[in-house]
Amino acid sequence: MHTYAIRTAPRRGQRKPAALAVALLLAALVGMTGRDLTIHLQYRQDAGALTRQWNREVHDGVVPSRLAPLRAELRQLDAQQAGWWWRPWPGGPDPSEAIARLRARTTRVWDTALSEARSRAQAALAASSAFAAANAPDLAPAFTRQLATWRAATGSAATPAGLESLSGSIWTATGAARAQVMAQRAARAAAPANPQGLLAQARSLTARAQAGNLDPGPVPTLADRLGAAVAGLGDPGAASAQLAGALPALQDLVTLNDQVGAQLHAVMPSVEQAFAEGTPGGAAASSTYQGLSAAFAAARTAPELQAVQQQTQALAPAVVADLAANGCGHEVPAGHVVTLNLTAQEMVFYEDGCAVRATPATTGRPELRTPTGHFAIFARYSPFVFHSPWPPGSPFWYPTSPVSFAMEFAEGGFFIHDAPWEPDSELGPGSENGLGASHGCVHIPLTVMSWLYSWAPVGTPVIVTG
Numbered sequence: 001m002h003t004y005a006i007r008t009a010p011r012r013g014q015r016k017p018a019a020l021a022v023a024l025l026l027a028a029l030v031g032m033t034g035r036d037l038t039i040h041l042q043y044r045q046d047a048g049a050l051t052r053q054w055n056r057e058v059h060d061g062v063v064p065s066r067l068a069p070l071r072a073e074l075r076q077l078d079a080q081q082a083g084w085w086w087r088p089w090p091g092g093p094d095p096s097e098a099i100a101r102l103r104a105r106t107t108r109v110w111d112t113a114l115s116e117a118r119s120r121a122q123a124a125l126a127a128s129s130a131f132a133a134a135n136a137p138d139l140a141p142a143f144t145r146q147l148a149t150w151r152a153a154t155g156s157a158a159t160p161a162g163l164e165s166l167s168g169s170i171w172t173a174t175g176a177a178r179a180q181v182m183a184q185r186a187a188r189a190a191a192p193a194n195p196q197g198l199l200a201q202a203r204s205l206t207a208r209a210q211a212g213n214l215d216p217g218p219v220p221t222l223a224d225r226l227g228a229a230v231a232g233l234g235d236p237g238a239a240s241a242q243l244a245g246a247l248p249a250l251q252d253l254v255t256l257n258d259q260v261g262a263q264l265h266a267v268m269p270s271v272e273q274a275f276a277e278g279t280p281g282g283a284a285a286s287s288t289y290q291g292l293s294a295a296f297a298a299a300r301t302a303p304e305l306q307a308v309q310q311q312t313q314a315l316a317p318a319v320v321a322d323l324a325a326n327g328c329g330h331e332v333p334a335g336h337v338v339t340l341n342l343t344a345q346e347m348v349f350y351e352d353g354c355a356v357r358a359t360p361a362t363t364g365r366p367e368l369r370t371p372t373g374h375f376a377i378f379a380r381y382s383p384f385v386f387h388s389p390w391p392p393g394s395p396f397w398y399p400t401s402p403v404s405f406a407m408e409f410a411e412g413g414f415f416i417h418d419a420p421w422e423p424d425s426e427l428g429p430g431s432e433n434g435l436g437a438s439h440g441c442v443h444i445p446l447t448v449m450s451w452l453y454s455w456a457p458v459g460t461p462v463i464v465t466g
Helices: 017-059 064-081 095-132 141-156 160-190 195-211 219-233 236-277 280-296 301-324 444-454
Strands: 336-341 345-351 352-361 373-376 380-381 384-386 401-403 406-410 415-418 461-465
Touching: 017 064, 017 095, 095 141, 095 236, 095 301, 141 160, 160 236, 195 219, 195 236, 219 236, 236 280, 236 301, 236 336, 236 345, 236 352, 280 301, 301 384, 345 444, 352 401, 352 444, 373 406, 384 415, 415 444
Parallel strands: 336 461
Antiparallel strands: 336 345, 345 352, 373 461, 380 406, 384 401, 406 415
C-alpha cells in the first residue's frame, strides 16, 4: 500500500514559523540600526557644536592648551563612533554622557579663564586707582574720567580676551601717566625751588609715610634743615635743592604702598570666598593672605613692598582658579541656599550645590553677634525702615534707617539687608568689630541685595557658621 502525504497550503494571512522568525529578526535589526543611526547623528551634531564652541573660545582668549585635553577626548569618541553601523547586538554605548561631561568641563575651562582675566584686570585697576589717588594734583582730569570707564568695563567685559586687552590698556595708560608725573616733578626740581611749597610737600609725604609705617628716609631731617634756613639759620637755596632731590623717592615709596594695599584689598574677596566655600586651597590661600597682610603692615622700604606685591600677584589667579575648579559639589541642601561664614565675613549663595555668587558682609558687633545655626527666610520687604528698639542714650541706639531691601531669617529681628550708611569697601573680615558693625543683622552691597531679593524666596535656607 502506498502512503500519500497530503500537503496543506497555508491559510491566507499566516506565515511559516521560520519566515516569521526571520521577519522579527530583521525588524529588530532594523530597529537597532535605526536607534544607532539616531544616536550617531545626534553625536555628530553635538561634537560639531563643541568644536565650534572651542574655536570661538580660543578666539575669545582661552589658552589653546587648556582645551587640548578636551579635544583629545573628543577624538577618542570619534574613533569609537566611526564603526557605529557594524556593531554587534545590542548596539554600542550611547555617547551622550561623554558629551555632557565635555560640556561641563568646557564650562569650567571658560569660567576659569574669564575669572583669571578679570582678576588681572581688577589688579591693574586697583594699582591704577592707587596711583591716581597718590598723584591727583599732577594728573589731568581725563585720567580720572578714564578710571571710571575702566571700572565699568572691568565689570562688564564678557571674554578673557577683552579683559586682557583692558588690562594692557590700563597698564599702558598708567605708565604713560606715571612718566608725565615724573617729568613734571623733574621740571619742578630743576626750577628754582619754592621753600614753602617744598616744606608743605615734605610734611604731607612724611605724614603719609608715617601712617603707612614707611621709612621716610632723609626727608624729615632735610625739611627741618630747610625750615631752619628759612628762619635765617642757613642757606635756603642749598637746603631747598637737597630736599627737592629727596622728595621724589619718598613720593614713589608712598605711591607703591598705596598700590600694594589696593591690590591686597582687590584679592581679599576671592580669598574669603574660597575660605568660606571650603575649597581645597581655601585655607592655604587665607593663611597666605594673612601673612601678606602682616608683611605689608610691617614693610618699610620699596624692596619689602615689592616682595609683597609679587606674592599678591601670584595669589590672585591661583585663588580664582581654585574657585572655578571647585564651584560645585558643595555639601549644602538642594535648591537655593544662602550661607554666611562669620570668620570670613563672607556670604556664598548656592544652587543645587554650586556656588553662583558671593559677597563680603558685615555682621553683628561684639555685644550683639549674629547668631549661628540653620535658619530660613520668612519675611521680605522692599523698601524697609529700621527703628531702634533701644532708647536714645543707649550705646546701641541708632537713628531711623531706611533700606531698599530687607529679608528676615531669624526670630528677634535678624535681617539680611543693604546698608547705605556703610561703604562697600568696609565690608569683609574685621568689619564686625568696626564702626559699621550691625546690631546682629547682615549688611551686603545694594547690588548684591537687589539680586538676592529676586533670587531667594520665602523658605530659602540660611546657614550661618562661625
